[in-house]
Amino acid sequence: MTQASYPAYWEKHSRRQRLTSWFIWFLFITLCVFCWQQMNRDTLWYFVSDAPTQLADISGRMWPPRWSYMSQLWQPLWDTLNIATLGTALGVVMAVPVAFLAASNTTPSQWLVRPIALFIIAASRSINSLIWALLLVAVLGPGLLAGIIAIALRSIGFVAKLMYEAIEEINPNQVAAINATGASRLQVLDYAVVPQIMPTFIGTTIFRWDINIRESTVLGLVGAGGIGLRLNESLATLAWPQVALIFLAILSTVIFSEWISARCRRAFI
Template sequence: MTQTLPREWAHRAPAQRAILWLGWFALVALFVWCWQIMSQDTIWAFVWDAPDQALDIGGRMMPPKWGYLPQLMKPLWDTLNIATLGTIGGVIIAIPVAFLAARNTTPSTTFLRPIALFIIVTSRSINSLIWALLLVAIIGPGLLAGILAIALRSIGFVGKLLYEAIEETDARQIEAITATGAGPAQVLTYGIVPQILPAFWSISVFRWDINIRESAILGLVGAGGLGLKMNASLAILAWDQVVVILLLILATVVLSEWVSAQVRKAII
């Protein structure tokens, strides 16, 4: 009578281990290939000299030119207006788009929903800086181009999160209101809107917080705000002014982050 030895336990079968190692090898090969493509035109002398250049620029930034700060108040106000008005415009457009994109509220899943989803994807695929470049070329430089760029970028962000919130509403509440004989408008007003209202305000405030950061650089392409001053200071190599602008942007972003957190805490 032959004795059967117990089989040694293994986390993966030999074939699975071979496939796993093959996958890792392919990943490393892909990384090396991508690295060669990205670095083939790199001038490595500039890369090795980068720390010295960074120290040199950092030295020119000190001390900051605090006397330049009063000249930044109007561009800062413009930046806040770009972010706020752009957010409001984007939210207004995103609301109907979100209801058309949600499966449980769209009038047509075969026609209107794909159109709404296409609008959301298009808005989210193009960065606000690219929107600003296009709008500056179309309507000229200024605050209007910045506001529209922020609005067009906000539609996709707000629309996507909002339509997902609409689809996640409790169907039992909607069924209860429908059972009372309520019409579509009443179901929407009393069954869906109260459920998504906290998410709506939270999404809107969060997007406003993001838009303040994005609107601060739109002036680099002529859309007004602090970015316009930044571009002018960089053009004349006024690094002591650049550091003041950067610190002001940092302080504004930190303050907007605090305001956004407090508002979301109060809502949720």
């Protein structure tokens, strides 16, 4: 019997793989250098070096917060919670049918309906809620309605994407079992698909509401209502003690939403 010939030493990667890896790293470093040069082109480093002094000065002006201003923040905080909650609810209602139309195993048409649904998801996710609010304020005027619709339009893509991926990953054996009973298409969705994706649906909805609490706090900067409107007014008048109090109020609201989200996840999932 002839003995098999082995290389004199073992190598994890071949020469071609090593060259490819080095080439990718070279492209990555080149891109980083190019981005750094582009950033430095319009950067005034005098202001950057003076930033610690300015930060210390503004922080000194913020302290102590103007606690008496809190009486004017309760209503904007309530508006912010309403924007996030109603926007999330509206976005979820619109995202559910889009998700079923986008999933490859539930869409009625792979060549027409599914691409349209995927385009809606991509369009929603590609535009930030602040930009949606800026456009809607120009169309609908300033107020809570623009903020609610902006949050809803942003939420469609997020919720629908996670849901349609969950729909495509369901156990097909349960679908086949329900089909074998002679159930209709709607009954198959009701008894085989929906129970499997319900934990994902609940978790995604709660997570999106938690995100929308944060996003709705800044919509007032473009006139969409909420506490961001008070923040914009305080920044415009350089009322730094009021800005500090608004920051604390926003932080407290976000912590509260985190607590609510955690409790809801433990209760429903």
